[in-house]
Amino acid sequence: MRWCYFQVNREVLGMLTTTAAPFIEDARARDQLFIRQPYELYSEENHAAWRSLYARMQPRWARYANPHFLEGQASLRLDASRVPRLEDVNQFLAPLTGFQARAVSGYVPPFLFFDCLRRREFPTTVTIRSLDSLDYLPEPDIFHDIAGHVPMHTHRDFAETLVRFGDCAHTAAGIAAGIHDENLRLERLSSIVKAMARFFWFTVEFGLLRTPGGLRAYGSGLLSSHSELPHALESPEVQRSEACLEWMIHQSFAIDHFQPLLFVVEGFEHLYELVGKLEEWMLAGKLDHVAPGEPALSLEDLRSFYWA
Numbered sequence: 460m461r462w463c464y465f466q467v468n469r470e471v472l473g474m475l476t477t478t479a480a481p482f483i484e485d486a487r488a489r490d491q492l493f494i495r496q497p498y499e500l501y502s503e504e505n506h507a508a509w510r511s512l513y514a515r516m517q518p519r520w521a522r523y524a525n526p527h528f529l530e531g532q533a534s535l536r537l538d539a540s541r542v543p544r545l546e547d548v549n550q551f552l553a554p555l556t557g558f559q560a561r562a563v564s565g566y567v568p569p570f571l572f573f574d575c576l577r578r579r580e581f582p583t584t585v586t587i588r589s590l591d592s593l594d595y596l597p598e599p600d601i602f603h604d605i606a607g608h609v610p611m612h613t614h615r616d617f618a619e620t621l622v623r624f625g626d627c628a629h630t631a632a633g634i635a636a637g638i639h640d641e642n643l644r645l646e647r648l649s650s651i652v653k654a655m656a657r658f659f660w661f662t663v664e665f666g667l668l669r670t671p672g673g674l675r676a677y678g679s680g681l682l683s684s685h686s687e688l689p690h691a692l693e694s695p696e697v698q699r700s701e702a703c704l705e706w707m708i709h710q711s712f713a714i715d716h717f718q719p720l721l722f723v724v725e726g727f728e729h730l731y732e733l734v735g736k737l738e739e740w741m742l743a744g745k746l747d748h749v750a751p752g753e754p755a756l757s758l759e760d761l762r763s764f765y766w767a
């Protein structure tokens with residue numbers, strides 16, 4: 460009995476399941492954001508969750524993912540049967556665009572997140588959702604980050620776009636540093652960061668790309684969702700509009716249901732140009748009074764821009 464108890468306890472301690480991973484809780488308790496990927500702690504259930512998620516997405520990706528994502532996936536040689544080791548992913552990713560996946564213990568404040576992108580590091584969650592809730596994701600997991608995001612990071616123009624987001628965050632920090640009144644600084648940052656977060660949401664997370672074969676997904680929120688991916692491209696309830704910066708920065712969104720509005724880019728050079736325009740507008744004061752609404756930003760989120 461003692462042996463059985465030990466085995467069961469070890470299994471629980473060993474899991475890297477979303478919201479039930481002692482390793483991650485310990486790291487958070489120590490304020491350790493950047494961590495190693497404790498690969499030995501993945502349980503068989505964790506690997507089975509990866510396997511199921513991957514297997515059911517494959518036909519969806521073949522039909523709805525943009526071709527650059529599929530090429531990226533092939534060049535990363537992702538293992539469909541086991542949770543990937545970040546070092547293996549990075550071995551194939553880094554020579555292509557310089558990007559690397561870097562393990563984190565949880566939420567990354569916005570400035571730090573964008574600054575990581577500027578250094579070509581992608582903050583990556585190492586936990587995975589539980590096998591009995593494959594559709595429910597209370598927070599990002601390694602399937603979203605590695606299977607959904609990272610294949611896009613193999614594309615040169617897309618990777619440069621992410622770096623450009625990092626430049627924008629530094630520009631925002633510079634604007635904030637020039638405002639001496641604390642309330643005014645927070646007010647201005649709140650609007651600028653909201654605009655950036657909305658733009659990121661409607662592109663990197665939920666963007667659509669026009670291809671010769673029709674519209675395809677490049678946003679990782681879509682590419683990691685079994686149910687939302689076909690809905691995004693086929694449902695008559697979804698409005699698919701040409702990418703419009705002005706609309707995106709003023710448009711709030713909700714994270715807990717399928718997106719009713721999606722934006723289409725013509726290519727990743729187009730996306731890169733849009734981020735450049737976002738920065739121009741920021742410097743011209745055109746992001747200072749965006750429409751209220753989601754996403755909500757905490758004081759900590761805004762103060763993360765004081766670091767630069």
Ligand SMILES: [Fe+2]
Binds near residue numbers: 603664680
């Ligand atoms: Fe994401």
